[in-house]
Amino acid sequence: MITLILLGAAFLMVGSGRDDIVSLLIWRPLSAVLLCLAAVTCGGEAWRRGKSLLLFAMAVVLLLLLHVIPLPPAIWATLPGREIVADVYRAAGMQLPWQPLSMAQARTWNALFSLAGPVAVLLAALALEARQHRQLLYVILGIGLFSGVIGMIQAIGPSHGALYFYRITNNGLGVGLFANRNHHAAFLATLYPILAANLSLFKGKPDTLFFHRAMTLTAGCLLLAFILMTGSRAGILLAVFGLAFAWWVYRAPTAQGRVVGTRGRHRSRLVGLGVAVLLLVIGVIVVTQTPALSRLLETDPSSELRVRAFPVVADAIGNFFPFGSGFGTFVEVYQIHEPDKLVTTSYFNHAHNDFAEWLLTGGVPALLLLLWAGMMASAALLVLHRRRGAISSDPDYSTQILGRSGFAVIVMLALASLTDYPLRVPSLLLYTTIAAVWCANAYRFNRK
Structure with missing residues (x-):
């Protein structure tokens, strides 16, 4: 039942x-x-x-x-791909807090x-x-x-x-x-x-x-x-x-x-x-x-965008390798790496290659x-x-x-x-x- x-x-x-x-x-x-x-x-x-x-x-x-367990700054800030998050905190004059591995915790x-x-x-x-x-x-x-x-x-x-x-x-x-x-x-x-x-x-x-x-x-x-x-x-x-x-x-x-x-x-x-x-x-x-x-x-057009966006996804994989960016975080991670020529009025919600x-x-x-x-x-x-x-x-x-x-x-x-x-x-x-x-x-x- x-x-x-x-x-x-x-x-x-x-x-x-x-x-x-x-x-x-x-x-x-x-x-x-x-x-x-x-x-x-x-x-x-x-x-x-x-x-x-x-x-x-x-x-x-x-x-x-x-992926959602908070880590001390000495650990998460050294993980691949986290430099942009650490730079934002430093630019705002804030101390690095405890953060999980995920780049977007809610996701x-x-x-x-x-x-x-x-x-x-x-x-x-x-x-x-x-x-x-x-x-x-x-x-x-x-x-x-x-x-x-x-x-x-x-x-x-x-x-x-x-x-x-x-x-x-x-x-x-x-x-x-x-x-x-x-x-x-x-x-x-x-x-x-x-x-x-x-x-x-x-x-x-x-x-x-x-x-x-x-x-x-x-x-x-x-x-x-x-x-x-x-x-x-x-x-x-x-x-x-x-x-x-x-x-x-x-x-x-x-x-x-x-x-x-x-x-x-x-x-x-x-x-x-x-x-x-x-x-x-x-x-x-x-x-x-x-x-x-x-x-x-x-x-x-969506099929063409999938092909054009794949090199961007591959580049993001290399940047976050070997621990990944956190499950469910594709949208935010892709937007970080998205080149201007691929920006459209709609967002790319998935890699279309699972x-x-x-x-x-x-x-x-x-x-x-x-x-x-x-x-x-x-x-x-x-x-x-x-x-x-x-x-x-x-x-x-x-x-x-x-x-x-x-x-x-x-x-x-x-x-x-x-x-x-x-x-x-x-x-x-x-x-x-x-x-x-x-x-x-x-x-x-x-x-x-």
């Missing part, structure tokens, strides 16, 4: 990576309360099942805590508080049984299709309609339950392996299997239409990866039970084909009527955490590869299918992070946490 509440609330309330959205006033207390509840009710079982994931989460929390505290939701979901999801993880597939697919329909209505409706839930957003395009079209497109693209997993785990009669196959194929086509409505080129590329991962995840389901009579079988197929054709026609009509397709062929921003703000410790995460993902991949021949009668079949889909989601969002910052959106971070739990479960089951 904790997992479902947090996942649903996150997609409904915090589909933006900004720290000034009003819904955080509800989300932060809710996630904190549910974190305490998850720790009390699920902590022991979660530790038994996912010790490595919980140790990793604890390491992340500890690193952020170290780092915000980053620390934002971990309550993911840690709560991690604890709660690790304690779930296999049947409940199977149900999570339905929930995620339901959220995805609902977000896609919202995005379709946004794309064909007024550019500043009531269905745009965030003040700063991509008006005129389909953003669904998100503020950013690229984040919406990335989420939709990751649903391809989720669809494959859902169909692979089907259990039922042969006639029902045909209907499920038709619905899965239809949903896959609709996802492509929804992604096109976002106008996101990165989303289309991720959709290609999503289809490839769907092929990797999919295992032909085995129908159970007797086939019903000829009339019932034909009726099931006609209904399935009819619904599929109707939805596909609607999707094609809507896509051709939206401006998103023309947007795909236009030059994106690995570079992670290194800039977290330094070598953050790099070590990335390597740790990569090692855990590699270990899970080895297990999944070893059990690639699992069949539906195996006791770990469901766990392996979910593990494959979880690994696919993590890799796709990691690829998206090369040019964007999807995991700074709370809803997508919770989604990724669940995917990591699926990988951990597959690894744990194989190690028994």
